[in-house]
Amino acid sequence: MMPSGSRAESPAAPTGGGPDPEPSWASLGRHQSRLSWPQVKRLDALLSEPIPIHGRGNFPTLSVQPREIVQVIRNSLGEQGLRVYSVRLHGSAASHVLHPESGLGYKDLDLVFPMDLPSEASFQLTKAVVLACLLDFLPAGVKRAKITPVTLKEAYVQKLVKVCTDTDFWSLISLSNKRGKNMELKFVDSVRRQFEFRVDSFQIILDSLLLFGQCSSPPMSEAFHPTVTGESLYGDFSEALAHLQHRIIEIRGGGLLKYCHLLVQGFRPWPSTDLRALQWYMCSGFFNNFPDLAEQRRTLKRYLEAHFGGPDVSRYACLVTLHQVVSESTVCLMSHERRQTLDLIAMLALQALAEQDPDGVVAATVNYYVTPMQPLLAQAHSSPTWLPCN
16 A cells, blocks of 8 residues: 555555455454355356457457456566455455345446555556456457557457545456446555445455466365355445345445336335435435436436346336436425436336337336426537546
């Protein structure tokens, strides 16, 4: 980490700043748990399944196993003097490994590299290393000599983000996948908050499984497999897993869109939750972050594209639920602003309904009232590839 005083460290950033080595069985904290054999098998299958990274233009599609690219990147960073303390699976994919019956599933594969990023140069070096590693996965016969890092970025990178504030110091490189199953590589020095909902707070430390694959010739079995540790960044691991198993919503932060998504998946807040206050808080947070109608539209479309593939029935149900929550719980907008937002959600819901198979299961949700829509003007939008540092 940086010397004291150079940058504030986050008190809630267990990934970053050099976490301790994977703990022994006796030293496991309440926020940790050993994975069972079925969970280890699911994790191994997930890391071994090739994921296509689609190239733009004439660039070929890369077929990449997550375990392979993680090892190549980690080794290359080490050769450049950038120490990676561990590699972790985070978010919905980790939740799926722990309890696939939750119904949440996963699309993006979130891979976290806790490490030291002491300067702007280290950010740039990390990006250069990742882009150079993509060369290793190009098909045989492709001439690599004239392919520059800029060319690789344009061909295979879906999103580049860099955040450096007093409490957040990290970067994200998302590799392209046309079906929305992006491989997201997150390089974390410090981060204030890595999740909003308790069911998204899980991380699985991959080091032992990756090492086993490199060093062991016999295949894994129930009697012979590596010990893999999971963590809940929220706190008590057993409580967080129980929330996932029983589909309970507990929130830290905003998360209006994910909240509606969870409702559609059968999750519910605690019976004692003040639902009106909870939804009011989330709506206020959403509209504070996205006050402009064009921003709201872009945010909604990005969320839908990231979490729903094709004519997914639950896309429509999620939008109908969002319409209901915004209609009932938004008090921070003027009446015409609220009406415009509801019209936008209604338009997106009707589009989702039109894209569904006519025989799809929508009867349970079509009884919601959808407001008339005003025409929306298309607005050009451009955003920087890298978010500026403060």
